Amino acid sequence: MSKRKAPKKQQQPPVSDQALKELQNTKISGNLEETVTCIDGLLGMNADFLKRRFHVFGQYPAVMFYYSSLTNSTMINTEILKPLMYPPPSLEGQSIEDDRLKSILINDSLYHSEGQMVSSIASLVEGILRGETVIVVDKLDEAFLVRTRNLDKRAIDQPATEQVIRGPREGFIEMLETNISLLRYRLPTTDFRIETMEIGRRSKSKVAICYMDGITNPDLLKEVNKRLSNIDIDAVLDSGYLEQYIEDNHLSPFPQVQYTERPDKVVANLLEGRVAILVDGSPLALVVPTVFSQFYQTVEDYTERFVLMSAIRMARLVALVFSLVFPALYVAVISFNPELIPTEFAVAVAGGRAGVPFPAIIEVLVIEISMEVLREATIRLPQQVGGALSIVGVLVVGQAAVAAGFSSPITVVIIALTTIGSFATPAYNAALALRLLRFPLIIMAGIFGLYGIMIGLILIMNHLLSLKSFGVPYMSPYVPGNFQGMKDLLIRGPLWWMSERPSFLQPLEKNRLGPEAETGYDMLKTLHKQTENVLDPMNVQKSKGASANGESTSDHNDPSRGNTD
Template identity: 75%
Template sequence: MPIFHGTNTTNHQYKSTDAPPSEFLASHKDDRINGSIEDTIAFIMKLIGSNTDLTTRRFRVFGEYEAVLFYYTNLVNHTNINVDILKALMYKPDHLSKKTIEKHQLKDILLNDTLYQSETKLENKAALLVDGIMRGGTVVAVEGIDEAFVIGTRTIESRSIDQPATEQVIRGPREGFVELLGTNISLIRYRLPSADLRIDSMEIGQRTKSKVAICYMDGITNPELVKDVNSRLSKIHIDGILDSGYLEQFIEDNHFSPFPQVQYTERPDKIVANLLEGRVAILVDGSPLALVVPTVFNQFYQTVEDYTERYLLMSAIRLARLVALMFSLIFPSLYVAIISFNPELIPTEFAVAVAGGRAGVPYPAIIEVLIIETSMEVLREATIRLPQQVGGALSIVGVLVIGQAAVAAGFASPITVVTIALTTIGSFATPAYNAALALRLLRFPLIIMAGLFGLYGIMIGLILIANHLLSLRSFGVPYLSPLVPGNFEGMKDLIIRGPLPWLKKRPHFLQTIDRTRFAEQQPQPSPSGREPELLKPLKTDDNGE
């Protein structure tokens, strides 16, 4: 007895095989249902019938036609199924209660007069029916109809929208992305209610079939950038995408660079700001972190608060972050180089104190710094992985007790402990965790270079890092833009943040279609303190008109 009819094969006879369900489904991806609910049940049970959370419910449409519905119990809204699907299909609509429904009219009446669900479509490919069930939909097959109804009934419990844990702000929105893609898209549309916002989607992952959304602004974003993003994503072939970090590693330009070439964030306002600049955002269903491309280095030491507070204050704080960034990179190596090769650079009084502190340490400065630096990294990792209640206590114990005990035992000098502590604090000042991690890793080769060659070694290391940064690109954009290649308009928001009225143009390196952020002329207050002409009240005559 034929079960399905397909485009390339006909009269497929169902046989129990040892092939995995996914391979069986792939071999029958073009097969279509033939109107027999028994054959449809046989195919679906072959694939997912062994799961205890799969519900198969037989019933009669309008009390006459045999039908069956399938859904996963824990993925659907049972009230919708009971009221809007089962009840609606089992009883005729009031305006058709006295009419006879012929078999050839049934499909059109069910779709247009009976079902109350807005997310309803007809499918005849068996593989798409299975995919609909796996995604939380409900499939209804009716005897004699060669198409089944796929109804959107997915309901997933998720955590509430809360303040982002990784990007804290004093002044700014308190909303963060969650794991559900639909919720994340709604947060973006809430902040950007523009007809120019475009959201494309695709599925990546042969087994997980993770839904990926590509967001950009039509009329602003360079179409070549959108095409490049879609091209790179479409070339990803992997079993599963469990987080946006998987995509980041596939689409970045240089896989061997310690520096991140893709920015991630869990803040909707940050995504909207980047979309308005002409970038592309990538969201993955199941991940609370969205990706932003292309990315340049200066984005990693900027925060949302840089633009919500006045520019003088935030420019000073941004400078402090830059100092902390350089501090965390070169301070330990600079200490090693001066102690080992150039002690004459230390003032005499301070040199005496340093020599006294190092008097009992049995090994060179480079070994001492590497041991303390490695211990600090281990302590930091342990603090992150432990439960929150224990992690805070461990960090205090590690810094105070272990550090003091190491100095008292002659294991390390006080100046070394202070140097590593200041370096660690400096790395915490870098807002982006992945950028701070790159600097933490680069500290170790710089320390070794300083221990071998002194200040010359540090300079060689910094030149190599600068060369590497100059060679990096993110989706064709130079990584050090707008510094190299130089662009005056972009430098207004590089080291310091200029006043918002100065930032009239979008970043030049993004090659956006619309370069202008806002109109050139804005109503300005009069120097005398009087209101602008546009805000003056209309003159009245003697009658008050």
């Protein structure tokens, strides 16, 4: 170890990256007290930092360092401390030389599968900060670094934001190791690969990059690694931090990175050729690249039959359009083109608006803003009162506004349908973008009428066409057009239709099916040929009819039936 004098404990500043950089090239010299002084000077000011002195085999002085808040004390006592204090049974009564001590400790004494030898002081300190245990033995130029991290975690539960009727009930939690295990047992293949890196100078958050070798395009993987490696911030507390750094257009309201807390959804995207990013401490995984069609698709679309889910998806698309243009369309028709409304309905609308002192655009904007405030308050309030507030806000406040002449009944109905439509969009971040774009559309409709709505929709569509996610056009597979991809765009086609992976991801292996089936129809025909109607009543009746006509049955000469005469 270098001769740099360790500062006194009471004068040592808090641990920082600068302190570790100064010790980056400092090695363990074999002097136990010098190493203890250095580590204790860096970490000894913490209440949960423990230092335990003992003798290895009752002969060699040693010190063990760990954080009690990050480690499992039972594991330390039974798997580390006890076997190190007593020699192995095979060596009892024998003298252990100094040159054999290191080999005996790592090969015969340590009862732990994840142990390694480290010679750098900085590596030892980083290991302690991660929840590992360090054992420094006198006269050894390397210390033992043993993984003993153990944190309390919540149980694996159903995802709160992506609930389904038919499908798995498991969701990611905050622990990265648990999240990786949820993916690993769904993909028991050697092609499933995981790369890790640390991001954040202070938090040193562990980030896992998951992909399928042989399917994911290597250029995509290289680009993901490059964007993540360029991030240099103090801390990464959630995967949302990474999303804001790696997206292509930072000013767009539309999300270019999809997040999910469903392991089955991540696995489905990995098998298509995408890359998943998981962060230690976050229950939400990022999936890249992303296209717009992913935000109105759900896991349930593929677990139910295609005819039913195609109808549900179309209803979801109608709700998506409602949530964007319905209030603006109402303002434009009421303000500029009331002749488009049927006569009977126009009389009812005029009667409802007779006592309203505001023009339609002001009325709609006020009610829309009120609904947004009510929605935000419902989310932020405690769960016990949140539901009650939503009911009171919708029923009481809405009815009171109509009774007071502040708003017309038709306006309340329009805003209610719009709000319900935004709730029907599966992805919260996409629904948030549509809610944000409603307001400029309402303003343009109040100024220019139907022309303003068309201008706004054209601008939105042009923006969508200009977006890219890791080089993939945002409106793929609609633009640029791809027939294979359109089978899963507006409707959910049968599974045997979608025999190829999305072409816009440029996967290395395009076909989803086995080598014997060229298309999904080939597999379907093979399955139908092998199908037998074993319980068909007509077959039973034919068999009985043949016996009644005196025809010989197949088991007539079966000796096991015996003589029935």
